[in-house]
Amino acid sequence: MGTDLPAISAGLSLYLKGDANMDEIKKAIVEFAESSKKTKFYFKDIEKAVQKVVPDAKMRDIKKACTALINDGTLIYFSTGSSTMYGLKGRGMTEDPE
Amino acid sequence: MALFEPKNEQKEIKYAEMRIYSDEELNNYTEEELKNFKIKHDIPDLEELEKGPWPSFVSDAKQGALHRRKLADDRMLIDRDVIEDMLGQLQVSFDDGETHWKHGGIVGVFGYGGGVIGRYSDLPEKYPSIAHFHTVRVNQPASKFYNSDFLRTVCDMWEYRGSGMMNLHGSTGDLVLLGTTTEQLEPIFFELTHELGQDIGGSGSNLRTPSCCIGKARCEFACYDTQDLCYELTQYYQDELHRPAFPYKFKFKFDGCPNGCVASIARSDMSFIGTWRDDIRIDQDAVKGYIAGDFIPNAGAHAGRDWGKFDLQKEVLDLCPSKCMKYEDGVLTIDNAECVRCMHCINTMPRALKPGTDTGVSILLGAKAPILEGAQMATLIVPFMKAEAPYDNIKEFIEKVWEFWMEEGKNRERLGELMQRFGLPKFLEIMELPPAPHMVKTPRENPYVLWKEEDVPGGWTRDIKEYRTRHKR
Incomplete structure (x- = not known):
């Protein structure tokens, strides 16, 4: 009740596959990153955003999807040295922190 | 679950085969030259630090700076003046009472979200050679067991591809390599992992180097x-x-x-x-040996001065935090349930007392x-x-x-x-x-x-x- 359609179908695909759909999670991550005003995101914020769209996505799968997006060059890491955030490549962040 | 097994046998690092610099290049200045050496910036406050009773990083850095000044142009891949500029900027930080490092950034090596920490100068016009000055953390071998062949190879690589300045060891035990440019990060990573068999460590929101x-x-x-x-x-x-x-x-x-x-x-x-x-193991004969003076307490660790005759009561039993030990009729007993693992008795009489099994x-x-x-x-x-x-x-x-x-x-x-x-x-x-x-x-x-x-x-x-x-x- 009240759950939107993508969430239901995502839930169904999880049930059928027994695992979160990697492409769907990746898509949710990119959509979240593109729609946000911020340029850097904590993993936790990504996780929450993905779980809104793909409710059954597990933390481990979201991490795997983030890693895949890092490896294909869609996302980049930003590290202060003590904590790490993710960002979309080419958006807001250059190599120089300013 | 099975234990991790490395795919390849550990390579023995031989400095003679891996070295980049000759002995002449490594020892390329005289004591006299060092005494008369002035870096290109005025650093009066830093030079004050050299006057104290302890070895100073400023003196170390000056040695590195002189060494780099005398190396041939093609014997280092980042700017010759990095150490001099680092010292110059530090003096400005002392003058201003605030740091001139910007930290953080998107630098790293492919696929890794840690181990490299972006560092940039916020005075790049004045100190151009440290405009990019990233830190690399190298995962130390367990217990920091490495030999001079390994260390000298790391040092040569770092002199060649970085500033040559290092911090051994950081709080998590890493070998911390201080200051290099973005272009050198992947080659450094390759050399560390493929040539030296050593991974880079953790930083950021990661598990840090154990x-x-x-x-x-x-x-x-x-x-x-x-x-x-x-x-x-x-x-x-x-x-x-x-x-x-x-x-x-x-x-x-x-x-x-x-x-x-x-x-x-x-x-x-x-x-x-x-x-x-279980219980602390006690060798009663050895306890008697300590009392008789046959064995030096603390395995000789505090033998620098004469502490007088070993006094079991005063030096061990009375110092037990939970007072769970006694010595009666030539027998030492411990109420093990009360032991708080302070280790004092074991440290004092290692021949007589040992942890349980x-x-x-x-x-x-x-x-x-x-x-x-x-x-x-x-x-x-x-x-x-x-x-x-x-x-x-x-x-x-x-x-x-x-x-x-x-x-x-x-x-x-x-x-x-x-x-x-x-x-x-x-x-x-x-x-x-x-x-x-x-x-x-x-x-x-x-x-x-x-x-x-x-x-x-x-x-x-x-x-x-x-x-x-x-x-x-």
């Missing part, structure tokens, strides 16, 4: 193989080490015994301290330095657990803690802060561990571990109305 004491390799007190556990968990949790997804940093440290030579209790989110659950680890959680909240020592959570390969029980516990922290921890919240926010009783409930007296640091420290009715045999009846007839609100 660190262990000297352990069974050299120490008779080690209650478990710290190097083995450190290595196994480093390999097993590679994803956590290199691909950040934690709320903040997370550190493991491994102490083989309660002497705590890596101070895991104060410096790690998850501290493993070797312990035993049923050994394992205590696991303590939540220590941290005072970045966000105040500094915190770790809290004992698992009084005893066996620590034998392949360490499945330990891995299971680690993952339970991580699951909770990753689920409930706020961004940039350390485990210790999360435990404090939830409170110890709730945390223990989540960890499915019963509260135990061992977990209490000081009596009445935490009075809020409350019994639940189902925990008490027979339960209880409680009539609040009846209670209120006798106790007004």
